[in-house]
Amino acid sequence: MSTTPLDRSRVPAPGPLRPYHFPRVDRRTLSNGLSVLVAEQRNFPIATFDLVLPAAGGAADTDDQAGLAGLTASLLESGAGERDADELAEAIDDLGLSLDAGLTWDTTQVGFTALRSRAAEGFGILADVVRRPTFPDDEVERLRVERVASVTQRRGTPSSLAEEVASRYVFAEGVDYRRPLGGLARTVGGLHRAQVEAFHAAHYRPQTAALVAAGDVSADEVAELAERWLGDWTGAPPPLAEPPVRPGLERTTIVIAHRPGAVQSEIRVSHVGIERAAPDFFAVSVLNSILGGVFSSRLNLNLRERLGYTYGVSSSFGSRRRPGVFSATTSVQTETTAHSVSEMLREMREIREAPVTDAELADARDFLAGIFPQGVQTTDGVSGKLATIFTYGLPDDYYAHYREGIRAVTADEVLDAARRRLWPDRAAVVIAGDADVIRGPLEELGIGPVEVVEAASLG
Amino acid sequence: MRIPIDRYTLENGLRVVLSEDHTTPVVAVNLWYNVGSRNELPGKTGLAHLFEHMMFQGSQNVGEPGHIALVERAGGNLNGSTWLDRTNYYDTVPSDQLELALWLESDRMGFFVPALTQEKFDTQREVVKNERRQRVEHAPYGDWDERIQAMVYPDDHPYHHSVIGSMVDLDAASLDDVREFFETYYVPNNAVLTLCGDFDPAEARRLIEAYFGPFPRGPEIPPLPGRPVPEPLKIGREVRAEVEDPKVPLARLYLAWRIPPYGEPEYYAADLLAELLAGGKSTRLYRTTVRERRLARGIGAFTFPVITGASAFLVRGNVPAGGDARALEAAVFEEIDRISTHGPDAAEMERALTGLEARHILDLQKPSERADTLSMLTTYFDDPERINTELDRYRAVTADDVRRLAREYLGADNRVALTYLQPALQEAA
Numbered sequence: 001m002s003t004t005p006l007d008r009s010r011v012p013a014p015g016p017l018r019p020y021h022f023p024r025v026d027r028r029t030l031s032n033g034l035s036v037l038v039a040e041q042r043n044f045p046i047a048t049f050d051l052v053l054p055a056a057g058g059a060a061d062t063d064d065q066a067g068l069a070g071l072t073a074s075l076l077e078s079g080a081g082e083r084d085a086d087e088l089a090e091a092i093d094d095l096g097l098s099l100d101a102g103l104t105w106d107t108t109q110v111g112f113t114a115l116r117s118r119a120a121e122g123f124g125i126l127a128d129v130v131r132r133p134t135f136p137d138d139e140v141e142r143l144r145v146e147r148v149a150s151v152t153q154r155r156g157t158p159s160s161l162a163e164e165v166a167s168r169y170v171f172a173e174g175v176d177y178r179r180p181l182g183g184l185a186r187t188v189g190g191l192h193r194a195q196v197e198a199f200h201a202a203h204y205r206p207q208t209a210a211l212v213a214a215g216d217v218s219a220d221e222v223a224e225l226a227e228r229w230l231g232d233w234t235g236a237p238p239p240l241a242e243p244p245v246r247p248g249l250e251r252t253t254i255v256i257a258h259r260p261g262a263v264q265s266e267i268r269v270s271h272v273g274i275e276r277a278a279p280d281f282f283a284v285s286v287l288n289s290i291l292g293g294v295f296s297s298r299l300n301l302n303l304r305e306r307l308g309y310t311y312g313v314s315s316s317f318g319s320r321r322r323p324g325v326f327s328a329t330t331s332v333q334t335e336t337t338a339h340s341v342s343e344m345l346r347e348m349r350e351i352r353e354a355p356v357t358d359a360e361l362a363d364a365r366d367f368l369a370g371i372f373p374q375g376v377q378t379t380d381g382v383s384g385k386l387a388t389i390f391t392y393g394l395p396d397d398y399y400a401h402y403r404e405g406i407r408a409v410t411a412d413e414v415l416d417a418a419r420r421r422l423w424p425d426r427a428a429v430v431i432a433g434d435a436d437v438i439r440g441p442l443e444e445l446g447i448g449p450v451e452v453v454e455a456a457s458l459g
Numbered sequence: 460m461r462i463p464i465d466r467y468t469l470e471n472g473l474r475v476v477l478s479e480d481h482t483t484p485v486v487a488v489n490l491w492y493n494v495g496s497r498n499e500l501p502g503k504t505g506l507a508h509l510f511e512h513m514m515f516q517g518s519q520n521v522g523e524p525g526h527i528a529l530v531e532r533a534g535g536n537l538n539g540s541t542w543l544d545r546t547n548y549y550d551t552v553p554s555d556q557l558e559l560a561l562w563l564e565s566d567r568m569g570f571f572v573p574a575l576t577q578e579k580f581d582t583q584r585e586v587v588k589n590e591r592r593q594r595v596e597h598a599p600y601g602d603w604d605e606r607i608q609a610m611v612y613p614d615d616h617p618y619h620h621s622v623i624g625s626m627v628d629l630d631a632a633s634l635d636d637v638r639e640f641f642e643t644y645y646v647p648n649n650a651v652l653t654l655c656g657d658f659d660p661a662e663a664r665r666l667i668e669a670y671f672g673p674f675p676r677g678p679e680i681p682p683l684p685g686r687p688v689p690e691p692l693k694i695g696r697e698v699r700a701e702v703e704d705p706k707v708p709l710a711r712l713y714l715a716w717r718i719p720p721y722g723e724p725e726y727y728a729a730d731l732l733a734e735l736l737a738g739g740k741s742t743r744l745y746r747t748t749v750r751e752r753r754l755a756r757g758i759g760a761f762t763f764p765v766i767t768g769a770s771a772f773l774v775r776g777n778v779p780a781g782g783d784a785r786a787l788e789a790a791v792f793e794e795i796d797r798i799s800t801h802g803p804d805a806a807e808m809e810r811a812l813t814g815l816e817a818r819h820i821l822d823l824q825k826p827s828e829r830a831d832t833l834s835m836l837t838t839y840f841d842d843p844e845r846i847n848t849e850l851d852r853y854r855a856v857t858a859d860d861v862r863r864l865a866r867e868y869l870g871a872d873n874r875v876a877l878t879y880l881q882p883a884l885q886e887a888a
Contacts, residue, residue, distance in 0.1 A: 006669050006670065008519075008520045008562065008566060008570075009520050011529060011559065011562070012558035012559050012561075012562045013558075014533070014553075014555040014556050014558075014559070015554075015555040015556075015557065015558065016555060017484075017553070017555045018484035018553075018554050018555060018657060019484070020483060020484045041482070043480065043482040044460065044820065044823075044824050045460055045820070046820065046821060046824065077740065085740075085750060086741065086746060086750075089739060089740035089741035089745075089746075090741040090806075090810070092739065092740070092741070093738075093739040093740070093741040093742075093810045093813070093814060094741075094809075094810055094813065095813070096813040096814050096816060096817030096818075097817075098817070098818075098821070113821060114817065115816075115817055115820065139750075142750065142753060145753075145779065146756050146779070148780075149709060149756055149779055149780050150756075152708055152709070152780060153708040153709050153777075154708075155708065156599050156706060156707065156708025156709075157598070157599060157708070158597060158598075259706075260705075261705075262597060263592045263596050263597050264589070264592050264593055264596075264597040266597075294531045295527045295528075295531060296524065296525075296527055296528035296531050296532075304586060305582065306582075308581075308582040308583075308585030308586055308589070309585075309589065310586075310589050310593075311586060311589045311590040311593050311594075331589075331593045331597070332589070333588075333589055333592060362532070363528070363531065363532035366532050366533065366534050367531045367532060367533075367534055368534075369534060370533060370534010370535060370552075370553045370556075371534050371535070371536060372534075373483040373484060373485050373553070374483075374485055374536065374551060374827075376483065377482070377483050377485065377824060377825045377826065378821075378824040378825060379824070
């Protein structure tokens with residue numbers, strides 16, 4: 001027992017730092033070109049397996065068939081191999097698998113987490129679902145209708161509406177990122193089974209894909225499962241079009257998505273962001289943390305803690321294979337809309353004008369480095385990191401050195417990142433709110449033209 | 460797999476639970492206060508939650524830059540939440556920062572009042588009102604739980620009103636209310652502290668005693684206001700409401716029945732029933748209402764894990780565009796009637812148990828989740844060991860238990876139906 005009396009007036013110093021190592025990444029390639037990445041983590045009797053298909057992400061869609069990649073992924077569980085939809089659902093639930101097919105711009109990912117004892121059986125189902133989906137007519141029809149409805153519903157949610165509108169202004173005509181990832185009611189409504197089947201046949205191929213696995217399982221066990229269930233899977237998908245990303249705006253423009261009677265304004269200050277493999281990714285991460293990435297960020301301390309306008313405000317750089325969207329995001333009381341917008345833009349300008357303070361820099365680096373292990377406490381957390389390594393071509397030891405990379409960022413690098421990556425004078429300021437109330441004050445700000453759009457006119 | 464547990468109680472009544480796991484150098488510090496919106500008096504709704512916000516505004520020794528910034532710069536995350544039965548606070552930090560988290564949590568348990576100011580209070584009141592606007596008023600279906608609570612629980616039951624509270628009551632709240640709330644409920648004998656993750660147990664015990672040991676035991680906690688046990692337990696009739704709301708993109712149906720509270724054997728039967736009705740795509744409700752008859756776009760069933768007098772069993776379904784909420788409702792009642800008459804079959808009982816078991820283990824992977832569960836079980840049942848035996852309670856449920864639960868509680872004489880509708884059909888796009 002210590003005899004020193006407790007001094008509560010000082011922040012306690014940290015104890016000895018305990019080491020942490022990201023699990024070693026084992027990488028192999030099957031003869032059909034499928035990569036296999038495995039990381040062991042054995043504290044719980046659980047394992048996660050994910051098939052990562054970069055050729056089947058949202059970027060593989062065409063404008064007039066937007067939503068096809070998503071519809072295809074959603075139909076994988078509707079029947080596969082010898083099983084119809086009900087039999088497949090029973091097989092999945094019998095094993096207690098949380099099987100999931102997810103779509104991003106850069107991948108379709110199909111995988112599951114299960115108790116170790118059920119992993120091998122689960123893997124057989126995963127292989128069926130990815131390789132031999134049957135796309136029954138009635139299920140295609142049901143999910144097509146559901147997804148059209150989901151597009152409708154999306155526009156009823158202020159945050160989704162604001163994001164959809166923002167993408168249209170952030171990117172120039174001809175850039176795929178301009179359209180919503182899941183497609184439009186018009187494009188999804190026009191999809192049919194033959195297109196789904198053709199998309200699956202062309203894009204679900206092992207040549208550019210990976211199996212990632214993490215948890216209570218060894219690399220040899222995973223390789224064995226992969227050989228057994230995926231070894232005779234063959235073929236290469238078509239190359240992705242990947243049009244170059246060009247910004248849609250020359251100057252900051254305010255766009256109101258009109259919601260009559262709204263008690264709050266949902267605000268997005270958005271412009272082109274960065275690609276995930278960008279060399280200044282760490283500097284941008286630190287920059288974002290200081291601007292709006294944490295509770296004690298400049299934006300949140302100002303709009304929430306000082307002004308009390310909002311429950312919270314944040315910023316993020318959505319990083320994709322090509323530059324995605326930067327957004328500063330909040331939802332504020334209607335009356336404070338114009339002032340909130342001008343404060344958000346002011347914070348974006350100020351962080352480009354002078355270096356962040358030493359304290360801000362140290363806090364942001366310590367936060368990002370310290371929080372990292374929390375993202376890898378679960379098997380799906382670790383498998384997600386493996387998927388990122390594979391999808392964006394990062395080195396296998398990327399996460400082993402992640403914390404060092406973050407800790408090496410300097411104030412000059414943050415300033416440089418702010419000047420190149422934040423565009424307060426070329427942003428789409430999109431507000432889902434009551435145009436009748438907020439339009440006048442926004443025009444009075446004099447920061448750019450003000451347009452009003454109706455959700456129904458978005459096509 | 461067994462979660463290790465070491466529990467003890469300080470002289471002042473603070474209950475402590477320690478659970479080691481050295482997989483990652485992270486420790487979760489989790490503190491539950493046995494107070495929630497159920498403790499609020501008439502005219503004071505929303506006070507417990509507004510109070511929770513004030514707990515982040517500093518205490519005597521925690522000035523600038525404040526609790527949140529100190530945890531973030533240490534590489535941790537944190538939050539608090541208020542619910543019907545409890546309020547929790549949690550800091551998950553790199554394990555070398557354990558003492559920081561204990562210092563912060565103990566300072567606001569012991570030295571909160573001297574740091575209160577009217578200015579901080581006024582700002583947080585605005586933040587909470589904006590939270591209400593954002594989550595309840597502006598979001599489609601955002602007031603569903605407020606409406607369901609008011610329909611399921613009688614006027615004089617502590618769950619009748621919502622956690623967020625009314626704008627009128629928030630406006631009327633005062634700094635004196637905050638002070639009084641603290642002195643009444645934020646005492647060591649009304650709290651549970653759990654550590655989970657990477658720590659040295661002897662060192663943890665020493666630090667906990669040093670930081671929390673000196674606080675005096677508080678007064679006895681006053682009884683809950685109103686009538687906490689509805690008598691009789693069942694509602695006795697059907698309660699219906701239809702809400703026309705232009706914000707609503709698709710019609711949505713909520714159905715609710717009053718059932719025995721979390722902890723009772725019937726509750727586990729109800730939770731198992733929720734899993735076997737709608738827990739996966741092989742379930743009855745998914746199969747009939749979503750896949751086959753297409754009356755719903757997504758369907759869910761769940762129970763409220765609440766302990767004061769009565770819980771609720773709920774079913775939620777989205778109605779497809781052009782669909783009929785009444786037809787969906789009838790289809791749900793049909794499946795429930797079938798369960799009431801014939802009970803579930805053995806295969807679906809087994810499947811539901813498998814699903815619950817897998818999820819239970821998956822959910823406990825994170826030390827922060829484990830810590831929260833341990834605090835909950837200690838606060839509600841004074842028994843953290845239940846984390847290792849909770850699944851046995853589900854395994855003990857028989858198909859006939861499920862049938863009897865459905866027959867007794869899920870009938871027309873005990874149900875609530877809330878439907879959100881669009882005011883009028885809009886022009887097709």
